[in-house]
Amino acid sequence: MTSLPSHTNKKLGLVIDLDTCVGCHACATNCKSWNSGGHSAPLTDYDPYGPQPDGVWFNRVHSFEVKRGDRPNLTINFPRSCLHCDNAECVTVCPTGASYKRSEDGIVLVNTDKCIGCKLCSWACPYGAREFDADEGVMKKCTLCIDRIYNENLDPEDRQPACVLACPTSARHFGDLNDPESKVSQLTAARHGRDLMPELGYKPTNKYLPPRARKIDSADIGAPEELEPFEADGFLGWLDKVLSK
Amino acid sequence: MHPAFSVIFFTTCSGAGYGLLAMMGIWGAAGMLPSERWMGLSGLLFALTLVTVGLLASTFHLGRPERAWRAMTQWRSSWLAREGVMAVLTYIPAALFGLGWVWFEDTTGLWAVAGVVSAILAWLTVICTAKIYHSLRPIHQWHNDWTVPSYLLLSIMSGAVLMSVLVHLFGAENPYIQGLTVVTLALGWGLKTLYWGFNKRSSGLPTVNSAIGIDAAGDVSVLELPHTSDNYLMKEMGYKVAQKHADKLRTISHVTGFALPLVFSALAMFIDGYAALAAVVLAWGLCSLGIIVERWLFFAEAKHTVNLYYGATKV
Ligand code: SF4
Numbered sequence: 254m255t256s257l258p259s260h261t262n263k264k265l266g267l268v269i270d271l272d273t274c275v276g277c278h279a280c281a282t283n284c285k286s287w288n289s290g291g292h293s294a295p296l297t298d299y300d301p302y303g304p305q306p307d308g309v310w311f312n313r314v315h316s317f318e319v320k321r322g323d324r325p326n327l328t329i330n331f332p333r334s335c336l337h338c339d340n341a342e343c344v345t346v347c348p349t350g351a352s353y354k355r356s357e358d359g360i361v362l363v364n365t366d367k368c369i370g371c372k373l374c375s376w377a378c379p380y381g382a383r384e385f386d387a388d389e390g391v392m393k394k395c396t397l398c399i400d401r402i403y404n405e406n407l408d409p410e411d412r413q414p415a416c417v418l419a420c421p422t423s424a425r426h427f428g429d430l431n432d433p434e435s436k437v438s439q440l441t442a443a444r445h446g447r448d449l450m451p452e453l454g455y456k457p458t459n460k461y462l463p464p465r466a467r468k469i470d471s472a473d474i475g476a477p478e479e480l481e482p483f484e485a486d487g488f489l490g491w492l493d494k495v496l497s498k
Numbered sequence: 499m500h501p502a503f504s505v506i507f508f509t510t511c512s513g514a515g516y517g518l519l520a521m522m523g524i525w526g527a528a529g530m531l532p533s534e535r536w537m538g539l540s541g542l543l544f545a546l547t548l549v550t551v552g553l554l555a556s557t558f559h560l561g562r563p564e565r566a567w568r569a570m571t572q573w574r575s576s577w578l579a580r581e582g583v584m585a586v587l588t589y590i591p592a593a594l595f596g597l598g599w600v601w602f603e604d605t606t607g608l609w610a611v612a613g614v615v616s617a618i619l620a621w622l623t624v625i626c627t628a629k630i631y632h633s634l635r636p637i638h639q640w641h642n643d644w645t646v647p648s649y650l651l652l653s654i655m656s657g658a659v660l661m662s663v664l665v666h667l668f669g670a671e672n673p674y675i676q677g678l679t680v681v682t683l684a685l686g687w688g689l690k691t692l693y694w695g696f697n698k699r700s701s702g703l704p705t706v707n708s709a710i711g712i713d714a715a716g717d718v719s720v721l722e723l724p725h726t727s728d729n730y731l732m733k734e735m736g737y738k739v740a741q742k743h744a745d746k747l748r749t750i751s752h753v754t755g756f757a758l759p760l761v762f763s764a765l766a767m768f769i770d771g772y773a774a775l776a777a778v779v780l781a782w783g784l785c786s787l788g789i790i791v792e793r794w795l796f797f798a799e800a801k802h803t804v805n806l807y808y809g810a811t812k813v
């Protein structure tokens with residue numbers, strides 16, 4: 254059924270901190286690694302060892318530079334994965350019922366047994382979150398790691414998305430954005446989390462935390478700003494003269 | 499957007515087919531065409547062949563063509579599903595109308611009703627096709643008020659141009675039919691010119707700043723891409739056509755799709771015999787070429803918001 258649920262009990266999603274992300278691609282590679290054997294497996298690769306390697310990924314890390322006039326330029330590392338939108342038009346355009354949004358937790362998924370590979374959902378996603386698997390002829394996308402977050406075989410602390418667990422700077426946070434008390438909701442409120450392309454009205458669940466103001470001058474730690482040149486005499490002075498010739 | 503051959507072929511071919519089917523339905527029901535068997539057979543068969551070949555071509559670009567039947571199930575939310583349902587439904591009155599015309603050589607009464615219903619369903623199918631594109635908010639060049647009227651009018655126009663050829667072949671020329679061809683060519687040309695003008699002037703609301711959630715912070719440029727070779731997104735949605743080439747193709751489309759067919763169709767009203775037939779055939783051939791170029795541009799010039807992540811500053 255590709256009509257959207259009128260409301261979802263939970264809104265599970267990610268909060269991504271653009272201030273602390275260092276652009277290491279750990280989330281992207283761990284996503285690839287987990288999902289290669291996960292719900293939407295395989296994550297096909299084409300020509301992986303050739304000159305033009307390509308393949309299906311659910312998470313991609315971009316790097317941008319922001320020029321800000323007389324303030325120093327800012328580097329933004331930007332991980333991009335499905336935002337599990339409230340108003341997911343990738344779902345409503347699907348002619349087959351393969352794409353759907355779950356009413357219990359708001360996760361947007363593809364049933365690859367029903368998908369005809371018409372690609373229309375990937376056209377309807379403003380964020381480029383869906384990638385077509387040309388080998389299997391079906392569409393694939395981030396599952397919010399449903400096979401981890403509900404997985405009773407994992408230790409409770411491991412029941413989190415693979416990308417969240419892999420991040421070395423804890424720039425990715427997972428939780429229920431419908432619950433104002435949750436850690437992710439509070440983080441979003443405290444750091445003024447943003448929707449991406451709010452103009453289009455997709456109402457994404459995932460939020461992005463913009464970089465905090467950065468200090469331009471370094472803090473005073475009591476050290477001299479410049480070092481005095483050192484004039485040696487004696488043997489060291491002679492050595493310095495010989496070597497500087 | 500990548501201008502895939504199968505989709506260009508589908509929209510132009512079945513667009514013309516539905517246009518011709520509607521012309522047969524309306525003019526046939528109005529008693530303006532001879533209810534003679536061969537006229538009905540050639541017109542309806544040609545229209546339905548164009549439609550069917552187009553629909554089949556559209557299934558070629560599917561990853562799983564054998565599951566195509568599933569594409570009709572979600573008509574409650576999806577314009578693509580609605581298009582599939584309408585396309586299948588259209589065959590029913592069209593077959594009935596064909597039965598009356600070809601078998602009983604009768605296009606009046608209930609047969610005429612079937613003709614009018616075929617025309618309405620044909621137009622609705624074309625509207626559904628246009629709505630598929632119109633409903634995509636990430637693509638500003640499609641998500642605007644021009645897309646649906648332009649698809650519908652160009653389909654009617656392509657059908658009218660074909661109808662002219664048919665009536666000249668059967669010696670059933672009629673100033674109303676030929677007049678409609680001239681009028682739809684003029685209207686189609688005007689509408690498409692305005693549509694192209696709109697896309698030249700206007701661009702979508704999202705910017706690279708809103709795409710990465712850094713509003714009003716400064717000029718954003720790409721420092722590093724996530725991958726070293728083109729991925730699905732860039733191949734499917736990152737298609738770029740140089741402005742110079744696009745303008746050249748647009749001129750070709752203006753001339754062959756609209757201007758020359760308009761001249762030849764108007765000319766055909768004042769001459770007769772083989773000269774008139776040659777004029778309408780020429781109008782049809784040129785118009786088909788021009789509409790294929792127009793459709794190629796429709797896809798190639800559409801800019802998806804995902805390009806904002808890959809270096810575009812506006813879409
Ligand atoms: S990010 Fe794209 S694929 Fe994910 S729910 Fe939103 S529109 Fe759909």
Ligand code: SF4
Nearest residue numbers: 347368369371372374
């Ligand atoms: S590619 Fe598959 S999931 Fe996407 S719209 Fe088509 S049928 Fe639905």
Ligand code: SF4
Nearest residue numbers: 284395397398414416
């Ligand atoms: S939630 Fe899972 S599937 Fe989605 S980007 Fe993270 S690791 Fe990949």
